[in-house]
Amino acid sequence: MSISDMSVAICLFTADLRVHDNPVLRAALDAADQVVPLFVVDDGVRDAGFVVPNRAAFLADCLADLDGALRRRGGRLVVRRGDVVAEVARVAEETGAGSVHLARDVSAYAQRREARLGRVLESSRRRLCVHDSVTVVVPPGAITPASRGHFAVFTPYFRKWSDVPVREPLADPDKVPVPAVRSERLPSGADLADGAPSPVLPRGGEDEGRRRAAAWLDGPVTRYADRHDDLAGDATSRLSPYLHFGCLSAVELVRRATAVGGPGATAFVRQVAWRDFNRQLLADHPEVAHEDYRPRGDRWRTEEAAVAAWRRGRTGYPLVDAAMRQLAEQGWMHNRGRLITASFLAKIMYVDWRVGARHFLDLLVDGDVANNQLNWQWVAGTGASTRPNQVIDPLVQARRFDRRGDYVRRWVPELAEIEGAAVHRPWLLPAEVRRRLDYPDPVIDLDEGRERFHRARSGGER
Incomplete structure (x- = not known):
């Protein structure tokens, strides 16, 4: 031939x-x-x-x-x-x-x-x-409830998702014969976007993704169910950027995790299933990338100074600020931190979830329209949540997931000298100590913000 x-x-x-x-x-x-x-x-x-x-x-x-x-x-x-x-x-x-x-x-x-x-x-x-x-198991629209084109609640979706066999991974090719055709040079990051990236980013690519996946599956995944919310322990897989860019096959990852077995692997696979859940919802309603999935009649507040403080990690709430600074430094944030910071903006400050979603998309290496926008809506109570008015209290979260304050001290160095759990309430320190630390007072009172949010959701004033 x-x-x-x-x-x-x-x-x-x-x-x-x-x-x-x-x-x-x-x-x-x-x-x-x-x-x-x-x-x-x-x-x-x-x-x-x-x-x-x-x-x-x-x-x-x-x-x-x-x-x-x-x-x-x-x-x-x-x-x-x-x-x-x-x-x-x-x-x-x-x-x-x-x-x-x-x-x-x-x-x-x-x-x-x-x-x-x-x-x-x-x-x-x-x-x-x-x-x-x-997607991992089935494409959007392949499994549906009887009354609509997509599942609006994760748990029943996950039950059906779990019943579908996951296909065998395909072998990688031995040869890829390519015809003569012109190509431009491989782009650098600077060729693709203006501006400097965050100081500490993971290295991209399939080789790195597969190396990290192998290390994750060779032990840490077995402890995922018990440790995935431990902020200081940093015991999540950190594979989300590789899944977002398709450097890793979600199919292969789920099959290998399932083969490991146990509560940790089961909990991890459940989290991967959220990717498919969000994709089936976005496929059926693409507009929810920028519109409320379930409008609540919100009249969001304009809090420019407070939003700027939230972006910079200067809200006066150390756990919120630590997570926001991790995002700026690494282009990544612990999943528990994402929940805490999103709830703080959308429910305690009562600022439009789209403001936060845009900031996350500006920085997250794993920034993904389906996952980012719909997770923000889930937290804001305008998405596929069964508890739309739940407010995540950062002080309660600190007691549960950063009890000794190690996560805060890592990311908010001006508070590093404060011992133990006191690091989460710096406003209780003597005034001269607070001045020396150069750490801001809280931008809002938690009880006031929570009450204002519930009042607004019930039809009252903001």
């Missing part, structure tokens, strides 16, 4: 930057003699403000790692920049590709992009093949 007779398919990488257990790459290889592993630096995503320095730095690592994995298999990553649909069509024309393969995604932007791409390819008599490879 001559080179000109070889069939070509395009594997369009989006949120699946890996070679192991990648149904999109496998399908493209099965469909043609040669494959174009293509990544398009999407100007539309950048223009929407979603490409921020922390995720850009991580993404650059992922692309370099993916290119290395493909080169070890005789291929390479082809990089283009611009409108995704236009660039895919251009590469298809240049290579004579007969089909394009990509992973289905659930955001409104991804759904519009997929529809546009399908129309353009159809006009040139090429096929768009969309694969359900981002």
Whole structure:
């Protein structure tokens, strides 16, 4: 067979930057003699403000790692920049590709992009093949309650989810033959987003993700049920950035965790299932990325100075401030910290959850529209929560999950000299000590904020 007779398919990488257990790459290889592993630096995503320095730095690592994995298999990553649909069509024309393969995604932007791409390819008599490879067990809409197109409560969803067999992971390919085609150079983080990233970020890429997953499954996961809320212990997997960018297969991760077994692995798999739950909800209602899923008639307060203090980790509540400073430093925050800081903003300060969700998306390496927006709505009581008016008290949380104050002292160094649990109530210290520490007084009284929130939710004044 001559080179000109070889069939070509395009594997369009989006949120699946890996070679192991990648149904999109496998399908493209099965469909043609040669494959174009293509990544398009999407100007539309950048223009929407979603490409921020922390995720850009991580993404650059992922692309370099993916290119290395493909080169070890005789291929390479082809990089283009611009409108995704236009660039895919251009590469298809240049290579004579007969089909394009990509992973289905659930955001409104991804759904519009997929529809546009399908129309353009159809006009040139090429096929768009969309694969359900981002979720773990089943794609959005595959398991539904009788009365609607999605589950609105996690527990019944999880029961059905748990009954569906998880498919076997696919073997990674031995060879990835790539036709001659032009590629731009691999981008750096600075090429992708303006601004400096957080000082301490994890290294991106499939190799690093698989190394971390292996270490997590080789012991720590067995203690997850008992320790996942321990703020100072930092006993969570920290795999969320690798799942977000698809450096790890959620399918493979769940199967391996299930094989470990025990309460810790079961609790961990349950947390991974939340990703599928949020995706099925967003797929059915894309507008909930920016609109209330369950409107409560909120008339949110405008608290610019207090919000600025919240962003900087200067609210006067050490546990809230510690979590916010961890976010700024690492582009990541402990899950318990996410609940505490979100509840503080949305319910105690009574500020629109979208303000907090935007700040998190500006910094989180694992910032994901489905998980971030819907988790914020869950905490704010406008989402899929069965206890929409519950307020998470940071002082109660401190007693439960940072009893000795180690987490606070790590991230709020001006309080490091305070011993024991007293670190959580610095306003009780003598005035001269507080002045010396240069730590702010609380921006709001907890009881006042809680009462104001409940009064507003019951239809009273804010």
